[in-house]
Amino acid sequence: MIAKQSRIVDRALTRLKLRQLRLLVAVGSHGNIQNAARELGISQPAATKMIQDLEIDFEVKLFTRTNRGVVPTVFGDTLIRHGKLIFAQVSSAAQELDDLNEGNSGRVIVGTLLAASTKLLPAAITTVLRERPKVAIKISEGTNEVLMPALLSGEIDLVVGRLPSHRHRNKLLQEKLFEDRVIAVVGNDHPLAHAKSLPFERIKPFGWILPPLETTLRRQVDQFFISQHQYSPPFAIESVSYLANRALLQSSDWIGLMPAEVIQQDVENGYLSVLDWDVPFGQSPIGLTYRSDNSLSPAGHAFKDALHRAVKDR
Template identity: 40%
Template sequence: MSSARLERWIERKLRLRHVELVAELYDSRSILKAARRLNLTQPTLSKALQDVEATLGLTLFERTNRGLSPTAYGEIFARHAKIVLAQLRHAAEELESLRVGYSGKVTVGTLLAASASILPDAIARLKKERPGVTVSVVVGTYDILMPSLLAGDLDMVLGRLPEEGRKRELLYEEFYAEPICLVTRPGHPLLRRRRLGLRDLVNEAWLLPLPETALRRQVERAFLEANAPVPRNVIESVSILTNRVLLRKSDCIGVMPYHVALDDIEHGLLSILPVKLKSIETPVGAILRAPGELPPAAAALFEYLRLAAKDVPSARL
């Protein structure tokens, strides 16, 4: 299809309905499932999809007996469809905010680092100021949250910022530098040792983040820099609940962002091992879609995040 014809098609034939359908089909990977969610029957949706594809002259989804799989064209159309829908939701929120005062919804993706420090603080401030705003927090890893951010499902992602491989279509704002500390249960025999380095800890049991994470690589680099072999006795877990209990009930050594550990340390539930890890300090901040303006509720939360970041206590290691 020529671009002129395509533009005319968008003006005359493309309905918001089509955009909605393609987005739903993309998410559910099945005509039947999408039809159920949209309260339509399967043949209707099948036909609607055929209409869109016929007019575009492009196949958006390959049909299989296991459902749909998006083609390269489908990937592009669905990505834009979701952004258009998110934008319209934000428009509705903004209108509603104006009508009733403060309201709207913010959806935040969070990685471990920000969860314990600035996010609860910022949410508390936001809710105090704007009780009508709904805040939805999604916890996940970088790999899971970034596609959601790009697709318009999340307003922002908080956490440790990647230092390489940053995307041009995203904005990165650093809030503070997060040191990493080694933690154990209080009363751990190692805490009585006067001089302690990574080389003394190689044979201990370690509780480490998963191998594909940046933090894990940094820890392993720290061992290399200390001329020490990487520990062999390792438990891999990203479950903060599991980790906290495990640390308290065993003698293993954990690796935690300082501000995640801080609350437990202040309550005497964990202790910091006096080992210097000077090379492990990474920026914590927010990732946003660029350029697009944040909807009002999300913009408000973002401002409170900036304020909360200023109050983050500096590390005493």
């Protein structure tokens, strides 16, 4: 087994070409060798030969033919995933060289979830730009289901927000920054805005703004609703847009679930009210997730350090 692995590694280091990886990624994207070959400007027979050579070198079958084209095998999926990561690293290196050439002193791409976007992230950005004013920073917002695959493929350098509880944890490094809790919020004119010690029974008649189905918080919400005699809200919407959620809460009788860190400033400024109801779910660690220390550029390490400092100054 060790001899076979050594043989495959040697072939990969001496014979694998970026052009072959580009073809694999293109075939995986198109599900069709002909379209992938056209994208790379080569003939279909040449593309087929390149794939066959790869299968011989790695001693595995990379694609399965179907009536609609080709589908990657588990081996093909693995090689495509690593190919994407290689190209992302090459692109990152080229971008970093270009930034240095232009005097920008590096670049960092940060994925963020709602829980980190209002205070923690701006504080870290301010620190980085104060100390490294020429660093280029790009922020990408989304859910873990969107951001984690982008992090794994190298499109994002690190993700800041609620730490994923199950998926992706074995492939990535996580650092907890602090614990956050979820609170129920409403508009100031909501009938329950000023009520005290609310039982869940008084909350039931109202509609809810809920997190998306694929999130950990939504699973916790659904489990709680089930425990409340299979409670189903009279109406509900799914949204991760904070601006839209705030506008809905201010103009109607909806109830929203928000991380305390996110909503604090709007509550203090009098834009929204917190329901006097102890939300029995939703407490979770807020932190940062990244591939490895070696995957971070100097700018990425600076951003990571700034996040830790921002937590201490909270």
